[in-house]
Amino acid sequence: MKALAADLSGATGASMIEAVGLSKSFGPVEVLKDVSLAVYPGEVHAIIGENGAGKSTLMKLLAGHLQPTRGELRIDGETATLTGPVDAERRGIVLVHQEILLAPDLTVAQNVYLGRELPKGIVVDDRGMNEGARKAIRNLGADVDPDVVVGRLSIAQRQLVQIARVLLVPHRVVIFDEPTASLTPIETRALLKVIADIRAKGVSVLYISHRLPEVKQIADKVTVLRDGRVVASHSTSELQLIDMARLMVGRDVAKLYPDRHAAAARETILEVEDFSVPDFAQHASFQLGKGEILGFAGLVGAGRTELMEGLVGLRPGRGVIRINGQPVQFPHVDASLKAGIAYLSEDRKGKGLLLAEDMCVNLTLASLDKFRRGLQIDRAKERVALDKAIGEFDIRASRKDMLVGQLSGGNQQKLLLAKMMMPDPSIIIIDEPTRGIDIGTKEQIYKFIAVLAGQGRSIIVVSSEMQELIGICDRIIVMRSGQIVGAVAGEHMNENEIVVLATGVKSGEAA
C-alpha cells in the first residue's frame, strides 16, 4: 500500500485509468460503442444508464474480465492490456461485483480471505483472519461475526462481506457495480462514507448505481451511457437528478409515479390478526382494502419478506387470516394461489423464474391448470397467452424462445409479474418490485401496479426504497425487528416519519 501511495503523489494531473474509444461486441451485437472516459486520482466517477446500456460490460473491460474488441485502456497514461482479473488486481484495479460471489458454506472470514489465506507455518492463521475480517467489516459500518457461515447471512450482509473482501486487496482503482442494490439506507450511508474515505486516500472510484440521489451525493463526475454510447459526461454539480434521469432514458421523465385518486372508504378484503412466523415476525395484524396499494417498509431483516411468505404458506406461521370475512388457512402456497393471493419473490432469479427455460414455460408455470387439454398441455393456448402478456406488460425480447436468463432484469420482472397474474389473483404481494431495474422500467412497473389496483385488485408492496413506497402507496405499514410498529398515510407518508418508525430512533428523542 505504501508503495502505491507514493506512486499516487507523483501522478497528479495524469489519469489513473482511462478508456479510449473502447468497443465491445458479443457476436454480431455491439454492446459498447466507442466509449472514452478518464478517472483521476481521488475522484469518484459515477456511471449511470438504464439496464442494457453497457455499464457492466464497461466495468468488466476496465477490470480485465473482458477484452475490448476495439480501442484501448490506459493506466497512468500508458497503454495497457489486462490479461484477466488477476492481472488487474496486481495493478491495483479491483471490482466489487453486483452479484454475490461467495461460498455459502464457508465462514465470513474464510470468504474474505479466500485465495489469499494468511499463513501461520504450514497451516492457516484462522485467528488472524477472523480478526482481519472483523475489522474490515467494521470499517464498513456493520457488525458481522467472522465465524458465521455466509449462507446464514442476509443478502445485505453478504454484500458487505463481498465489499470487505475486495477492499482487502491493495487497490488504486475500485469499481463498484451497483453496491447498494440490496442495502438499506443505513448500510448505504455507511458504504458511502467508506467510499469518501478511500477517495480521500487518493484512490479512484468508479461507481455504478441506479440510485441517482446517491450518485448526486457521492460522485464528482457523472458519465451517462445509453445504448452502449456515452451520451453525456459532466461534473455532478452541474446536473440535477431530473437531468440525470432524462439523459439516461433519453426522454422526459417528469413523473416517475402514476397519479392515484385517494379512494373513500374501502371494503376490507384481507384481514390478518395476530399472525406470527417463528423467528421472524410476531403478532402482526393488519387489514387490506379492495383496490388498495399497501406498502411495507422497514430495514432489511425486519421480517417483512418472512411475514409475507408465512401468510401465503411458504413458511410455517400461525394466526388468523380472513379473506372477505372468511377464515382461511394456507398450508402450502398452492392453497393461497387458489384463494387468489399471488406472491412475487424479491429473489427474481433464484425463486421467481426458471432462467434456463423459455418465456412460455415460465409464464404458465403457476397456472398450468388453465392450459390443460385432456391430459396434455395446450401449447397453442400457451403461445397465445405469451403474446398477450408480451403486449400487456411490454416485455422486450429479441426472440420469443429466448431463455429467460438472457432477458434484462427489467424484462424478467415484467415476466414474473405476468406469470403471477396468470392465476388472476385478487390480492398481489410484490416483494421489492424494482430491485436492480432501470428507471424507465421502474416507471412502467409503477404504472402496472396502479392499473392492477384500478381493476379492484389489492396490492401489498414490500420495498426497501422509501421513495417508491411513498410514490405509489395509499398507506405504508412499518416493521421493525419482526413487529409492526406503525402505519403512515396521507401527509404523514414521508421519509422522516418512516425512518423514525423503522429504526426506533426519534431525531429529537432524549437518550
Next chain:
Amino acid sequence: MTDFAADPRKIRKSWKDIDLRAVAPFLALALLLVLGAIANPNFISIDNLLNVITRSAFIAIIAVGATFVISAGGLDLSVGSMVAFVASLTIMFMNSGVIADPATMLAAAMALAMLIGAACGLANGLITTAGSIEPFIATLGTMGIYRGLTTWLSQGGAITLRSPDIQSLYRPAYFGSVLGIPVPIIIIAVTAGAGAFVLRRTRYGRHVLAVGSNEDVARYSGISVGRVRTMTYVIQGLCVAVACLLYVPRLGSTSATTGLMWELQAITAVVVGGTALRGGVGRVWGTICGAFILEIVGNIMLLSNFVSEYLIGAIQGAIIIVAMLVQRSLVRKS
C-alpha cells in the same frame, strides 16, 4: 435489444436452432452402426440388430424411469436390487399356487409385480422427500435392503419358477414377436412413448422439469415439490416392475446377483442420452438411444476381435465420461 417482429411466423427455424445436445446421442448411435458394419458385416443384419435391441430392453425400460428421477434432480441407485427383489417375489407368488388357473395366476402375478415395484419406488420417494435424506444416501440404503432381502428370500441360492404351465404360457412375453417385431422391443417403444408423452406434454412433466431446474421457483409457483419428486420414484418403480415382467419369462429364475450393477447402466444410458444429471432437462428418447449405444458397443466388441470383451465395463465407463465431455462442449446457443 429489439422488439418482436410484428409477424411471429417470421421467427425462422434454421439448422442453427437445433439443440446439438439433443441430437448428439442419435449421431453417436448412427456412427456406432457404421463402425459396427465396418468391423463385422454380420453386425448390421436385421436379426443381429433386433437381437441387440431386445437385449437392451431391461436397461432401456428401467432408464425411462431413471430419466424422470434424474430430471427432477434425484437419483435412484436401488433399481438393480429392486429388479432382483420384485422378480423374486413375483416368482415366489407364482410358485405358491394360491391360484390354480395358470392364466389367472399369471395375470395376478403381473399385477402384483407392478404393485410391489410401485411400493418400492414409493418407499424410495418418501425416504428422500418426507425424510429429507439425500437421494444418493437414501437409495444406497434401500439398494442394500432390497438386495439383502432377495438374498434372504433365496437363502443364498436361486428362486426358480416351477410351474411348467405358467412357464409355457409366459414364455412368449420375452421370446415371442408380433408382426416380426420381438415383444420386448414393442414394450420398449410403449414405455418410452408413454414416458416421453408424460414428460414433454403433460402438466406433471412440466412440473418435474421445473422442480429439477430450480426447486425454489417450483415451490414459489405453487408446485408441491415433494409430491412431484415422490411420484418420479414411483414411476421408476413401475418401470422396474415392467422390466421384471420381461425378465422372469426370459430366465425363469432369480438369485442374489440378479440385476447387479444395472443401476449404473441405467444412469449411464440416461446421461449418455442427454439428460442433465443436475436435473431440469429430460430426454426419454435420448435415454433409449443411450441404452442402445451401451448394448451395441458390447455387441461390436463381441463380434470384432480387436478388443477383448472382458474390457466391456471399462469401455462403458469411458463412454459416460466422453458423453459428458461432448455435452459440455455443446453449449446450447440461443
